[in-house]
Amino acid sequence: MVITSxxxxxxxxxxxxxxxVFYGEKQAVFDVDLDIMPREVTAFIGPSGCGKSTLLRCxxxxxxxxxxxxxxxxxLLDGHDIAGPDVDVVQLRSRIGMVFxxxxxxxxxxxxxxxxxxxxxxxxxxxxDLDELVETSLRRAGIWDEVKDRVxxxxxxxxxxxxxxxxxxxAIAVRPDVLLMDEPCSALDPIAxxxxxxLIDELxxxxxxxxVTHNMQQAARVSQKTAFLNLGRLIEFDETTKIFTxxxxxxxxxxxxxxxx
Amino acid sequence: xxxxxxxxxIVLFGVGAFYASRARIGAAPExxxxxxxxxxxxxxxxxxxxxxxxxxxxxAVIDGQIIRNIVLSDHPGLSGAEATxxxxxxxxxxxxxxxxxxxxASVELLLKLENLSTTARFAVVTAVSVLGxxxxxxxxxxxxxxxxxxxxxxLVALFIASIIAILTTVGIVLSLVVETFRFFQLVSxxxxxxxxxxxxxxxxxxxxxxxxxxxxxxxxxxxxxxITVIAMLVAGPIGLMSAIYLAEYAHPRVRAVIxxxxxxxxxxxxxxxxxxxxxxxAPSMRxxxxxxxxTISSESALAAGLIMGIMIIPFVSSLSDDIMTSVPMSLREGxxxxxxxxxxxxxxxxxPAATPGIVGGFMLAISRAIGETMIVVMAAGLAxxxxxxxFEAVTTVTVQIATLLVGDHEFDSEKTMAAFALGLTLFFVxxxxxVVALRVVQKYSERYD
Numbered sequence: 215m216v217i218t219s220x221x222x223x224x225x226x227x228x229x230x231x232x233x234x235v236f237y238g239e240k241q242a243v244f245d246v247d248l249d250i251m252p253r254e255v256t257a258f259i260g261p262s263g264c265g266k267s268t269l270l271r272c273x274x275x276x277x278x279x280x281x282x283x284x285x286x287x288x289x290l291l292d293g294h295d296i297a298g299p300d301v302d303v304v305q306l307r308s309r310i311g312m313v314f315x316x317x318x319x320x321x322x323x324x325x326x327x328x329x330x331x332x333x334x335x336x337x338x339x340x341x342x343d344l345d346e347l348v349e350t351s352l353r354r355a356g357i358w359d360e361v362k363d364r365v366x367x368x369x370x371x372x373x374x375x376x377x378x379x380x381x382x383x384x385a386i387a388v389r390p391d392v393l394l395m396d397e398p399c400s401a402l403d404p405i406a407x408x409x410x411x412x413l414i415d416e417l418x419x420x421x422x423x424x425x426v427t428h429n430m431q432q433a434a435r436v437s438q439k440t441a442f443l444n445l446g447r448l449i450e451f452d453e454t455t456k457i458f459t460x461x462x463x464x465x466x467x468x469x470x471x472x473x474x475x
Numbered sequence: 476x477x478x479x480x481x482x483x484x485i486v487l488f489g490v491g492a493f494y495a496s497r498a499r500i501g502a503a504p505e506x507x508x509x510x511x512x513x514x515x516x517x518x519x520x521x522x523x524x525x526x527x528x529x530x531x532x533x534x535a536v537i538d539g540q541i542i543r544n545i546v547l548s549d550h551p552g553l554s555g556a557e558a559t560x561x562x563x564x565x566x567x568x569x570x571x572x573x574x575x576x577x578x579x580a581s582v583e584l585l586l587k588l589e590n591l592s593t594t595a596r597f598a599v600v601t602a603v604s605v606l607g608x609x610x611x612x613x614x615x616x617x618x619x620x621x622x623x624x625x626x627x628x629x630l631v632a633l634f635i636a637s638i639i640a641i642l643t644t645v646g647i648v649l650s651l652v653v654e655t656f657r658f659f660q661l662v663s664x665x666x667x668x669x670x671x672x673x674x675x676x677x678x679x680x681x682x683x684x685x686x687x688x689x690x691x692x693x694x695x696x697x698x699x700x701x702i703t704v705i706a707m708l709v710a711g712p713i714g715l716m717s718a719i720y721l722a723e724y725a726h727p728r729v730r731a732v733i734x735x736x737x738x739x740x741x742x743x744x745x746x747x748x749x750x751x752x753x754x755x756x757a758p759s760m761r762x763x764x765x766x767x768x769x770t771i772s773s774e775s776a777l778a779a780g781l782i783m784g785i786m787i788i789p790f791v792s793s794l795s796d797d798i799m800t801s802v803p804m805s806l807r808e809g810x811x812x813x814x815x816x817x818x819x820x821x822x823x824x825x826x827p828a829a830t831p832g833i834v835g836g837f838m839l840a841i842s843r844a845i846g847e848t849m850i851v852v853m854a855a856g857l858a859x860x861x862x863x864x865x866f867e868a869v870t871t872v873t874v875q876i877a878t879l880l881v882g883d884h885e886f887d888s889e890k891t892m893a894a895f896a897l898g899l900t901l902f903f904v905x906x907x908x909x910v911v912a913l914r915v916v917q918k919y920s921e922r923y924d
Contacts, residue, residue: 279811281726307814314812318805321828330823331813381809388813 225293227252227392227422228273233287233297235268235277242268245287246448248441250392255414255423257437257454259430261474265446266426267315270394273424274310275303291392308335310392311385316401317377319369319384324361327369327380328352331388347387354420355383356413375406379413386421393417395425399432411436430470434458442466478593481600485527488604492516492523492611499615510622518621521628522611527604534596542588546581651902654895661889662690667896669693673859673870675879675890690893692900694861698869699845699901702780702855705865706844709784711837714791721792722799723821734796741789749853752782757854769866774856777865783850790840798832799825831916838912842905848873872901 226249235243243265250256258266268277275296277283289297296306308331319327328348331337338344348365352358357379361372369380378398385393395414399407414423414436427433433440433454440457442450442465450457450466461467468474496519497512508515546565547558568577569585615621659667670691717737721730757778764771771777802825810820826833848871856868857878879894 274812276808276812279808304814304816307812312808312812314805314808316805318803318809320806320809320824330810330815334813334815334819384809384813 225252226250227292228424229288229290230269230272231288233269233272233285233289235265235272236284236286237280238282242446243272244446246443248448248451250422250424251439252391252422253418253420254439255418255425255437256439256441257433258424258426258441258443259428259433259469260443260449261469262428264443266441266443267396269443270396270424270426272297273392273394274307274312275301276312278303308388309390310394311388311390312394313378313381313385313396313398315397317374317381319372319377319380321368321370323366324352324369324372324380325365328383328387330384335388337388351383351387352380354386354417355379356409356416357383373406375402375409378402378406378410382410382413382417386417390421392422392424395423397426397428400428407432430458442469444469481527481531481597484597484601485524485531485604488527488608489520489524492519492608495519495608496611496615499612500617500621506617508617509620510625514621514625515615515619517625517628518619519608519611519615521625522607523604524607525628526607527600530603531596531600534592534599538592538596542585542592545588546585549581549584550578648899648902651895651899654892655899658889658892658896661892666690667692667893668900671861673875675875675893688889690889690896692872692897694859695870695872695875695897696900696904697861697863698776698855698859699871699873701776701863701865701869702783702851702871703841703844705777705780706783706787707837707841709781710787710791710840710844713784714788714836714840715795715833717788718792718795718799719821719826721796723817723825734793737789737792740786741793743786745786745847745849746853748782748786749850752778752850752854756782764866771866772856772868774854774858774868775866776855776869779851779855780865782854783844783847786847786850787840787843790843791836794836794839795829795833798829798836801832802828834912834915838908841908845901845905845908846873848877852877872897876901 228248228250230246230248233243233246233248234241246269258270260266271277272285272289273291273296277285285297287297288295291306291309295301320330322330325348328351329338329344332344332347338347349358349362352361352365357376360376361367361380369377372380378401382393382398399410402410411432414425417423418438425433425436437454440452440454441448442457442461442463444465450461450463452462457466458470461470493516497516499519500508500515501512510518543562547553547562550558550561553561564577565581565585568579568582569589667690670689671693672689672691673694674689717733721734725733753774757773757775760775760778761771761773806824806828807820810824815823851871851874855870855874857870857874858868859870859875860867862869876894876897879890879897
């Protein structure tokens with residue numbers, strides 16, 4: 215395999231082996247094997263209902279919240295099991311942050327939104343530490359200049375794109391290694407989308423990012439690796455340039471040229 | 476029969492007017508109309524029905540008074556009460572109930588006038604309906620903006636519906652104010668609001684013990700406050716915790732059983748709670764008190780407050796549960812995604828977001844507790860003790876209003892009018908509570924939406 219991105223650590227951050235997900239009797243994800251490399255953006259693409267969001271939500275065990283949902287197979291984060299019943303989900307989720315499809319800031323101030331995670335995990339012992347952490351996170355999410363004068367105003371009063379960057383700041387405030395993004399731009403206008411995409415590209419230097427997207431141009435723009443899923447199966451997983459120029463599978467070719475989906 | 480015939484005619488004419496008006500515009504040349512044919516139909520119906528109905532209603536209000544004046548004009552020189560008495564007996568005689576000493580001429584006059592009125596009303600209402608229809612008929616042309624007019628009529632109807640409740644409230648307050656004003660001419664407001672003794676007796680004899688009543692309302696309001704506080708201490712935590720369990724933890728199947736069961740609590744008649752408090756809870760509490768060396772009277776604020784608290788649990792739990800369930804799942808996911816546990820998510824995200832609704836539920840429960848009468852009558856007693864000791868008997872505003880108005884009293888005695896003063900004060904207290912609650916809800920809504 216040709217590795218185009220510069221990577222000092224050849225070990226994958228996240229590994230999935232024979233991962234299957236069931237909703238009751240219905241199987242949504244079939245035997246997925248996947249290695250997510252560090253400091254890269256990996257995009258999951260595929261038609262609606264292909265299981266890409268379900269697969270994404272396996273990695274931080276968000277599927278646990280759904281009563282009828284059951285997962286089999288194994289998942290490793292830096293070599294440690296994260297699929298078993300004994301895994302500390304609180305710990306796991308502080309290492310794997312998540313940004314959702316619709317911006318979901320809490321009905322609290324901008325400051326309290328970002329401080330939410332650090333307070334939960336006791337990351338900032340003093341008020342000044344917390345102030346600093348909030349500012350750093352907002353800066354890193356590229357929204358500090360827009361909100362620095364109104365951090366005590368409700369997060370919900372920001373525009374959609376600002377809300378989504380606030381949610382990114384909130385996620386990185388707990389200093390995760392991995393960021394999961396579930397169609398983070400689908401509720402945003404093109405300008406806000408472009409801002410978020412630039413941000414994702416910057417965040418790549420510090421975080422391992424997995425992004426689910428409906429938008430193939432977006433996958434091509436922001437990701438280094440792309441996984442194409444269809445009907446719950448991982449059809450093809452390779453360098454993004456290869457997927458979009460010379461895919462190995464006919465159905466990948468059909469999807470990216472817009473023949474279905 | 477003739478009494479209701481005009482209404483039947485109005486309905487039939489209205490239906491007819493709809494089809495006739497619709498057909499009239501349908502016959503007009505094809506062009507875009509400012510309204511669907513149905514709008515023209517409703518336009519005709521409204522003109523046919525509304526004025527005629529108003530005339531019918533106005534007639535019903537006015538004709539009794541006119542007939543009464545004509546009949547009584549044969550009997551000049553009577554006082555107001557005497558005239559009323561005479562007219563009632565004339566009416567009874569006319570209805571076939573035999574009464575002594577009724578001037579038969581007046582009875583016949585009454586019957587004649589009533590017949591005349593009914594017939595005239597029938598004619599007038601029918602005429603107004605027909606006139607209304609023709610007024611609409613000759614105005615129905617393609618230029619008529621029927622859609623706008625029908626929409627406006629609907630708007631007016633909705634507006635009237637909304638002010639009926641307000642007008643009723645105003646009427647209630649005015650009647651209370653008048654009676655209260657009369658009460659304050661007999662008993663000074665200072666004594667009423669600051670007096671520490673409540674003993675609304677009216678002497679039957681001059682030399683009776685405790686001949687002069689005392690109308691200091693402080694003990695009564697203190698009793699209401701004490702019982703309400705006890706009830707909220709029970710219902711607040713239990714209701715909120717059961718709401719949290721139902722909304723956040725309970726399996727859907729468990730929830731489907733528990734929630735309706737809790738709501739049944741709200742459907743039990745309060746008098747039944749009263750039995751339970753008076754016959755089971757209060758005696759066992761008194762016995763428990765004996766064992767513990769406490770003096771608990773057999774009618775106590777505690778017994779009434781506890782039972783009332785149980786009664787209002789569903790008001791707190793059901794509303795809070797609805798509000799918490801309506802907090803979007805995306806907020807919970809956001810919190811869980813940051814590594815929060817279920818209880819952290821509830822405490823930091825769900826409860827703050829649901830605060831306005833929860834405050835609303837609490838306020839509803841409080842006004843319910845303040846207004847509750849039956850449980851207190853049975854479990855807390857009638858003794859107006861000024862005490863903060865929940866083991867003693869107390870009484871509440873509503874209980875006193877009920878007891879003051881039960882039995883035969885003149886409606887102008889201090890005792891009866893004291894009930895109106897209590898009622899008015901209670902009205903303003905609950906009004907103030909509601910205003911405060913609304914302010915709280917608004918404040919949080921501004922912050923959290």
